[in-house]
Amino acid sequence: MAPAVSLREAVALAGHFPLLSGASLEIEEGEVVHLRGPNGAGKTSLLRMLCGLVALHSGSAVVLGHDLALDRRGARRSVGLLGHQSFLYDELTVEENLRYSLRAFGVDPLRAGVAAERLGLGGRLASTQVLKLSAGQRRRTALALLVARDPRLWLLDEPHAGLDQEGRDLLDEIVSESRSDGRTVLLSSHEHERAAPLCDRVIWLAGGRVVKEPVVVA
Amino acid sequence: MRDAWLVAGKDLRIEFRSRVAVNQVIPFAAAVILLFGLALGPSRQVLAPASAGLFWVAVLLSSVLVTQRSFAVEASDGARDALRLSGLDPAGIFLGKALAVAVELLALEALLTFGVAVLYGARLTGALVLFAACVAATVGLAAVGIVYGAVASGLRVRETLLPLLFLPVAAPVLLGATKAWDEALKGTPSGGLGWLSLLAVFAVLYVAIGTVAFGPLLEES
Structure with missing residues (x-):
């Protein structure tokens, strides 16, 4: 191989x-x-x-x-990269960021919810604009995208x-x-x-x- | 086109949330037409015949701000890298960003049209030509803006470089749109049809160039 x-x-x-x-x-x-x-x-x-x-x-x-x-x-x-930057749009919510990126990669956007829950970003956090998140929560959002994409x-x-x-x-x-x-x-x-x-x-x-x-x- | 709708939807949603267009671009454009009014004096006999040119200069200057904003959202938190990594078709990204800019500019133009009618006393005759010129010119401006926005976005001097790159290339659009509007406002809209054709040619040309060039520009700039 x-x-x-x-x-x-x-x-x-x-x-x-x-x-x-x-x-x-x-x-x-x-x-x-x-x-x-x-x-x-x-x-x-x-x-x-x-x-x-x-x-x-x-x-x-x-x-x-x-x-x-x-x-x-x-x-x-x-390939999926979790870099120093989160690659997120501040004005969009956690869920909107995930759904947008998943659509861009041709992945079912419904996977966003499951991944967000897994990373502790469910409920009210999912509908929170990224600019209001802490650095750790931003990192979790970026990781949630990777989990949902599963490259x-x-x-x-x-x-x-x-x-x-x-x-x-x-x-x-x-x-x-x-x-x-x-x-x-x-x-x-x-x-x-x-x-x-x-x-x-x-x-x-x-x-x-x-x-x-x-x-x-x- | 799927990618274009996706990117346009994202950009418009961001603008709706941030309200930069409402809070900054519209007041800027309003200030420009007000300042022209102050500079030329209050006489409507002077202002009305100059309405077309003043309107399009205000639109042109505002389009620099809208374009800069379109790339500013990609500069935060590595989003520009995300755009490159996304696997979206570069032509789709270009068309999507241009579409979002065009929608914002068309909304601005609707407000400015009202502004020049009230402030300059312009009589809005030849509505079809006015509208067609707005659409064709806006497509051209949005396409040029996104191409040069991509060129400038990777550079530290992007804020000052974009107007230098953008304004000379957009000059034919300014000329064509002003002439078409001038004929319409004078009550001879058929005289503007030739200029409309020119605007349409520029729009098609700029969109075609952008569709082809945007990918390499996004990668290399």
């Missing part, structure tokens, strides 16, 4: 600044991988490239059979950040379920103790490359 993610000497740039400088890795379908590395190692850039937000400059990158050099839009439909590849960038203890436990439960359902998950986190039990293996990044050993920052 083809790997879910395959990178060969992948380079991504922001202007002339290298975000990734020759990253190579392979992740099998159904694996849960913990991305680790110091600040600026390229973890966020890698996740953003895999969902097609950052362009591949050179090398090769194939995500779920879609070559990112040729078909970024194709990959996006199968084949989950990209989680510091997913525990901003969540309370209950939210963190819920997130861990959701990742474990995704793993049981055969989804592939890439999880970038500085909270190793929290992330380690969820993951099959660790990939270390430093200077925009995959490295074999952790890099100690002086």
Whole structure:
């Protein structure tokens, strides 16, 4: 079976600044991988490239059979990103945001209600405008979208950040379920103790490359 | 078109909730026609013949604000990235955003028409030509605005860059719409038909360019 993610000497740039400088890795379908590395190692850039937000400059990158050099839009439909930002519209309610995004992805919008309930956003919160939510509730809304979409590849960038203890436990439960359902998950986190039990293996990044050993920052 | 309706519905819902158009754009447009009135003096003999031009300058300036607002909602909380990630057809996004801007501008134009009739003493003859010119010009302005809005939206200087990009390209629409309205208001609406045709050509051209160009612009800007 083809790997879910395959990178060969992948380079991504922001202007002339290298975000990734020759990253190579392979992740099998159904694996849960913990991305680790110091600040600026390229973890966020890698996740953003895999969902097609950052362009591949050179090398090769194939995500779920879609070559990112040729078909970024194709990959996006199968990939879900929980990034530093929530990707929500402030003026819309939780439910409206979820239903809009699900329709955009061609997913049944009725799944919004179930996902919102699961993340503790049911009842009055569902009809609350996002601008009135706390940071943690926004994070839960973004996570609810991912749960409702249930993409084949989950990209989680510091997913525990901003969540309370209950939210963190819920997130861990959701990742474990995704793993049981055969989804592939890439999880970038500085909270190793929290992330380690969820993951099959660790990939270390430093200077925009995959490295074999952790890099100690002086 | 499914994607276009989805995006237009979302944009209009956001505008309905935020009331930026009602609280800022309409007062701005009203201020513009009032200031023109102050600048040219109170004489209706001066203001009435200039009504068409003043009306369309007010619409043009307001359309910059409406376009900026259309992309401002995509700038908050990474929503622009969400738009790119959504898998929506870029042509559908373009048509949806242009449709939402056009609806807002048409509502504004209805109010401004009333304004120039009251303040400038313009006699609203040739209603069919006036209406057709509004529709064609608005489609053109909305299409151009969304294209250049996408160009400017990824840049830090977007607030100042958009008018610089948008106004010169929209000048033919201003000219055609002013001439068509001028003929209608003078009581010779048939004289405006040629200008209407020109407006229709621009509208079709701008929509076609936007439909093709919006995807690359959204990705690269």
